[in-house]
Amino acid sequence: MRSSENKTGNETTVSLPVSTKLAIELKDITKRFGHVIANNDVNLKVESGTIHGIVGENGAGKSTLMNILFGLYKPDSGTIFLNEQSVEVNSPEKSIALGIGMVHQHFMLVPTFTVLENVMLGNEGSMFLKSGEESILNRLKGLSKNYGLDVDLEAIISDTPVGMQQRVEILKALNRGAKILILDEPTGVLTPQETIGLFDILRSLREQGVTIVLITHKLKEIMSITDTVSVMRGGKVVADFATKKTSSEELAENMVGRKVLLSIKKPASKVGKSILEVKDVSHDSKDGVNVLKDISFSLKEGEILGIAGVAGNGQSELLDILSGIEALQKGQITINDKPIFSHQEWNSKKARDFGIAHVPEDRHKRGLVLPFHNYENSILGYHRNDQYSSGFLMDKGKILNFTNELIQNFDVRPRSPSIISGKLSGGNQQKLVLAREIESKPKILLVGQPTRGVDIGAIERIYEDLMELKSKGTAILLVSVELDEIMSLSDRILVMNQGTIVGETSSSNATELDLGKMMSGLEQVREDRNE
Amino acid sequence: MSDSNIIPKWLSVGVIPLFNLFLAFCVSGLFIFLIGENPFKAISVMIKGSFYYPGAIGYTLYYTTNFIFTGLAVALAFHARLFNIGGEGQAYLGGLGVGLMCLIFDQYIAGFLVTILAILGSVIFGAVWGIIPGYLQAKRGSHIVITTIMFNFIAAALMVYLLVNVIIEPGQMSPETRDFATGVGLVQIHMLAKYLGLNVAMSPLNLSFGIALIVSIGFWFLVWRTKFGYEVRSLGHSETSAVYSGIKVSSTIIIVMAISGGLAGLVAVNELLGVHNKLLLGFTAGYGFTGIAVALMGRNHPFGIFLASLLFGALYQGGTELDFEFSSITREMVLLIQGLIILFSGALAYMLNPLVEKIYLKYYGNFNNA
Numbered sequence: 001m002r003s004s005e006n007k008t009g010n011e012t013t014v015s016l017p018v019s020t021k022l023a024i025e026l027k028d029i030t031k032r033f034g035h036v037i038a039n040n041d042v043n044l045k046v047e048s049g050t051i052h053g054i055v056g057e058n059g060a061g062k063s064t065l066m067n068i069l070f071g072l073y074k075p076d077s078g079t080i081f082l083n084e085q086s087v088e089v090n091s092p093e094k095s096i097a098l099g100i101g102m103v104h105q106h107f108m109l110v111p112t113f114t115v116l117e118n119v120m121l122g123n124e125g126s127m128f129l130k131s132g133e134e135s136i137l138n139r140l141k142g143l144s145k146n147y148g149l150d151v152d153l154e155a156i157i158s159d160t161p162v163g164m165q166q167r168v169e170i171l172k173a174l175n176r177g178a179k180i181l182i183l184d185e186p187t188g189v190l191t192p193q194e195t196i197g198l199f200d201i202l203r204s205l206r207e208q209g210v211t212i213v214l215i216t217h218k219l220k221e222i223m224s225i226t227d228t229v230s231v232m233r234g235g236k237v238v239a240d241f242a243t244k245k246t247s248s249e250e251l252a253e254n255m256v257g258r259k260v261l262l263s264i265k266k267p268a269s270k271v272g273k274s275i276l277e278v279k280d281v282s283h284d285s286k287d288g289v290n291v292l293k294d295i296s297f298s299l300k301e302g303e304i305l306g307i308a309g310v311a312g313n314g315q316s317e318l319l320d321i322l323s324g325i326e327a328l329q330k331g332q333i334t335i336n337d338k339p340i341f342s343h344q345e346w347n348s349k350k351a352r353d354f355g356i357a358h359v360p361e362d363r364h365k366r367g368l369v370l371p372f373h374n375y376e377n378s379i380l381g382y383h384r385n386d387q388y389s390s391g392f393l394m395d396k397g398k399i400l401n402f403t404n405e406l407i408q409n410f411d412v413r414p415r416s417p418s419i420i421s422g423k424l425s426g427g428n429q430q431k432l433v434l435a436r437e438i439e440s441k442p443k444i445l446l447v448g449q450p451t452r453g454v455d456i457g458a459i460e461r462i463y464e465d466l467m468e469l470k471s472k473g474t475a476i477l478l479v480s481v482e483l484d485e486i487m488s489l490s491d492r493i494l495v496m497n498q499g500t501i502v503g504e505t506s507s508s509n510a511t512e513l514d515l516g517k518m519m520s521g522l523e524q525v526r527e528d529r530n531e
Numbered sequence: 532m533s534d535s536n537i538i539p540k541w542l543s544v545g546v547i548p549l550f551n552l553f554l555a556f557c558v559s560g561l562f563i564f565l566i567g568e569n570p571f572k573a574i575s576v577m578i579k580g581s582f583y584y585p586g587a588i589g590y591t592l593y594y595t596t597n598f599i600f601t602g603l604a605v606a607l608a609f610h611a612r613l614f615n616i617g618g619e620g621q622a623y624l625g626g627l628g629v630g631l632m633c634l635i636f637d638q639y640i641a642g643f644l645v646t647i648l649a650i651l652g653s654v655i656f657g658a659v660w661g662i663i664p665g666y667l668q669a670k671r672g673s674h675i676v677i678t679t680i681m682f683n684f685i686a687a688a689l690m691v692y693l694l695v696n697v698i699i700e701p702g703q704m705s706p707e708t709r710d711f712a713t714g715v716g717l718v719q720i721h722m723l724a725k726y727l728g729l730n731v732a733m734s735p736l737n738l739s740f741g742i743a744l745i746v747s748i749g750f751w752f753l754v755w756r757t758k759f760g761y762e763v764r765s766l767g768h769s770e771t772s773a774v775y776s777g778i779k780v781s782s783t784i785i786i787v788m789a790i791s792g793g794l795a796g797l798v799a800v801n802e803l804l805g806v807h808n809k810l811l812l813g814f815t816a817g818y819g820f821t822g823i824a825v826a827l828m829g830r831n832h833p834f835g836i837f838l839a840s841l842l843f844g845a846l847y848q849g850g851t852e853l854d855f856e857f858s859s860i861t862r863e864m865v866l867l868i869q870g871l872i873i874l875f876s877g878a879l880a881y882m883l884n885p886l887v888e889k890i891y892l893k894y895y896g897n898f899n900n901a
C-alpha cells in the first residue's frame with residue numbers, strides 16, 4: 001500500500017504555502033526500557049514545510065522519540081498524528097508508506113553495492129531489476145536536480161566519502177516518497193564544508209515542501225538552520241521555541257537545567273621543553289591498509305596540541321601507538337629524550353612507566369570495564385602499583401580510599417565507590433576515566449574525544465580539568481572530531497587527512513573554514529613550519 | 532550469560548535458581564508418574580537416600596567433593612571468558628599424575644610424602660592438559676571449546692593405551708594398576724572418626740573434602756583479592772580494556788587454563804588417593820562435564836559452587852538409592868532426572884529472567900525511577 005499520491009506529490013513539487021497545518025503531532029508519547037523512561041509524556045508539534053530541531057543532551061530521549069515516529073519502537077502509550085490524522089505506525093515499512101524517511105546516525109547502506117543499487121534496495125519496482133532500474137534512474141535524475149543532491153549513481157558506496165553516503169541516504173528516503181525527513185545527528189561525521197552542503201540541501205527540500213526534523217547536540221546548527229526547536233531533557237520536552245526568538249545560551253540552559261558557560265578561559269601557561277617527539281611513524285592496519293604515513297611532530301610541556309580531522313583519518317591509530325596499545329611498526333618515538341625504536345618492546349604498561357596517561361576515545365571498550373565497580377575501575381592500568389597492594393593481594397581499603405578521593409575531587413556522581421561503572425552516565429564515566437589518568441600524575445596525557453556522549457555540565461568540568469593539568473606543565477595531546485573543542489582548547493593544531501598530517505597552525509590563527517579545507521584534504525598548509 | 536541488572540540480587544541468585552530446580556523436579560515427577568510410580572514417594576526415597584540413611588551424607592559429600600573441583604575449574608576459566616569443556620580430560624590426566632607418582636615412589640619413600648607428591652602430580656598433570664589448549668588459544672587462535680573437547684578424547688585414548696599396555700598390573704585382566712602401597716592415600720573420614728573415638732557410618736568421604744573447602748576459599752581470594760584475579764576478571768569482561776590497561780592477554784589465558792586444569796586434576800585425589808587406591812579406567816565418570824552445570828548454577832562463585840555441588844552430590848547419591856528401591860526406576864531414569872536438573876539449572880538458567888523482570892517491574896518498577 002505504498003500510496004501513489006506520495007510519489008507524485010514528490011515529483012510535481014508543489015510549493016505548499018506554509019500554513020499552520022501540522023505535519024507531525026505526537027501526543028503524550030511514553031516509552032520505557034526497563035527502569036529507564038526514555039520518553040515521558042512527550043508532546044511535539046511540527047508544522048508542515050518547516051525545519052524543526054530537537055536538541056538535548058545524550059540520553060535525553062531524542063533518538064527514541066524519532067524511532068517511535070519511524071515505527072522502529074512501539075510506544076507504551078500515546079498517539080501519533082500525521083497531517084492531523086491519527087495513524088498507527090507499527091513498522092518502518094508502514095512509516096515509509098506514510099511518507100516518512102529517516103537518515104540514521106549510522107548509515108544503513110550496503111558498502112559493496114553501487115549508489116543506484118542501494119537506492120533501489122527494498123524498492124526494486126518490479127521482478128526484473130533492469131526495468132525497475134530504468135524507471136528509478138529517471139526519477140533519481142529528477143530528484144538530484146531538484147534538490148541539488150549531487151551523487152554519482154554508479155559509484156560503489158565503500159569508495160565514496162561520508163558526505164556522499166549521507167546524500168544517498170537522503171535520496172533513498174526521497175525516492176520512496178518521503179514528505180517528512182528525520183535526520184538523527186547527521187553532522188557528526190561531516191567536515192564543516194560538508195555540513196554547509198547538507199544544510200543547503202535541507203533548505204531546498206524545505207522550499208519544496210518537505211518537513212524536516214533535525215536532531216543534533218550542536219546548538220550552532222540549530223541556530224543556523226531550524227525554524228522551530230524543541231529541547232529535550234530527561235525524557236521530556238522541556239521547552240519549545242521559535243528559533244528566531246531564542247539564543248544558544250537559552251537553549252543550553254534548558255538542556256542542562258541550569259546556567260552554563262559556553263566559552264572556556266585559557267589560562268596562561270609556560271610552554272616548556274619538548275617532551276614527546278614523534279618521527280616518521282607509519283603504520284599498517286591488520287588488514288594491510290596503510291593508516292599512518294610518516295607522521296612527525298613534537299609536543300611540549302604545558303602545551304595542548306590538538307589533532308583535528310574527520311573521524312577515521314588515522315587519529316585513532318596514532319593514539320593507539322603512542323599509548324602502547326599497538327606496536328610501533330615504523331619510525332621512532334622519543335619521550336623525555338629516551339627514544340623508542342620500531343619493533344622494540346612497546347605496550348601500554350611500558351607507556352605508563354614512561355609517564356604517558358591515556359583517556360581513550362572509547363571509554364566503554366577501553367577506558368572502563370563496564371561491569372566493574374568504580375573502585376575497580378579507578379585503578380585500571382595502575383593496579384600493579386604498590387600503593388594499592390601488599391604483595392600479591394590487593395588492598396581493598398586503600399583502593400576504596402583512593403576512589404573516594406577521586407570521585408570527590410573530580411565530582412563523579414553518584415558519589416559511590418562501589419556502584420557498577422556501567423550504570424554511570426556517560427559524563428560521569430568520562431570524569432572517572434579522566435580523574436584516574438590525571439591522578440597518575442602523567443608527564444604526557446593523551447586524550448581522545450574527551451566529550452563524546454558527554455553532557456554539557458560534565459563537558460565544562462572536563463575542560464576545566466584539562467586546563468588545570470596544562471597549567472601544571474603536563475603536555476596534552478588532544479584528538480577530537482569536534483572542531484570547536486579543538487579550537488578552544490588547543491595552543492597548536494595539527495590537521496590529519498588520510499593518515500598524514502596535512503596542516504599545522506596555531507589556534508589563534510585558525511579559522512573553522514581553513515581547518516575544514518585542510519580536513520577535507522584540499523589544502524596542505526604548514527604555516528608554522530619554518531618559524 | 533549475564534545477570535539481569537533490573538531484578539535485585541536476592542531474586543536472581545536466590546529465588547530464580549530455586550524455582551528452576553523446582554521446575555526440574557516437577558518435570559521429573561511427571562516422568563515418574565508416567566511410568567506408574569508415585570513421585571512423592573520417589574522424592575522421599577531420594578532425600579532419605581542422600582541424607583538420612585547411615586553413611587548417606589558421607590556418600591553425598593564424597594560426590595560433592597568431585598563437583599567442587601570440576602565446578603571451580605570451569606568457573607575460573609569462565610572468569611576469563613574461556614569455556615573449558617576439558618575438565619573431564621584434565622581430571623583423567625590428573626589421575627595419571629597420581630598413578631605415576633605412587634607407582635614410582637611408593638616402594639622407596641614414606642607414604643605421606645608419596646601422597647603429597649601424588650597430589651602435586653594430579654595438579655601438574657591436569658594443568659598441562661589445560662595449558663596446551665590454553666596455549667593454542669592464546670598464540671594460535673584455536674578455539675578453546677574445540678581443543679578442550681579434542682583433549683578429552685585424547686586423554687581417554689591415552690589412558691586406555693597406558694592402562695591396557697603399560698601400567699596395568701602384570702598378570703591382571705582388568706585395566707588397572709596395582710594397588711598403591713599401604714600408607715599412601717588420604718584417610719577416610721569414618722576411619723578418622725573411629726580413631727577419635729566417634730562412631731561414623733562407613734562412606735568413601737575422605738580428607739579430599741577438606742582440600743576442596745580450602746581450595747574454594749583460595750579460589751575466592753585468587754579471583755577477588757589478588758592482582759592476578761583482577762586481571763583475569765578484566766580480561767573476561769573486556770579484552771580491549773584489558774589490553775588498554777597493559778594486561779598480557781596470552782600469558783593470562785595460559786595461566787588461567789593451567790590453574791583450571793590443575794583444579795580439575797584434583798578429582799583424581801578424591802577418587803584415587805581417597806577411595807580406589809589405584810589408577811583405573813573411567814574413574815572420572817562424567818564429573819568434568821557436570822562441572823559445567825555446577826559452575827553455571829553456582830554463578831562462578833565458590834559458595835554457589837559449593838551449594839550446587841551439594842545438590843549434584845545428593846542427586847548422584849539419592850539417584851543410586853532410587854535405582855535400588857524401585858524396580859521400574861532404572862539407572863537410565865535416574866540419569867534422565869539428573870539431565871533435567873542440568874537442563875533447567877544450567878542450560879536454561881536464565882530462561883525465567885525476562886518473565887521475572889516483567890513481573891518485577893510491573894509491581895516494583897515505579898519505585899525505582901527517581
Ligand SMILES: Nc1ncnc2c1ncn2[C@@H]1O[C@H](COP(=O)(O)OP(=O)(O)O)[C@@H](O)[C@H]1O
Pocket residue numbers: 033036037038056057058059060061062063064065
Ligand atoms: N534499546 C534500548 N534499550 C534500553 N535502553 C535504551 C534503549 N534505547 C535507548 N535507551 C535509553 O533511553 C534513554 C534515551 O536514549 P536515546 O533516545 O538514545 O537518547 P538520545 O538520542 O537523546 O541521546 C537513555 O537512557 C538510553 O540509555
Ligand SMILES: [Mg+2]
Pocket residue numbers: 062063064
Ligand atoms: Mg541519539
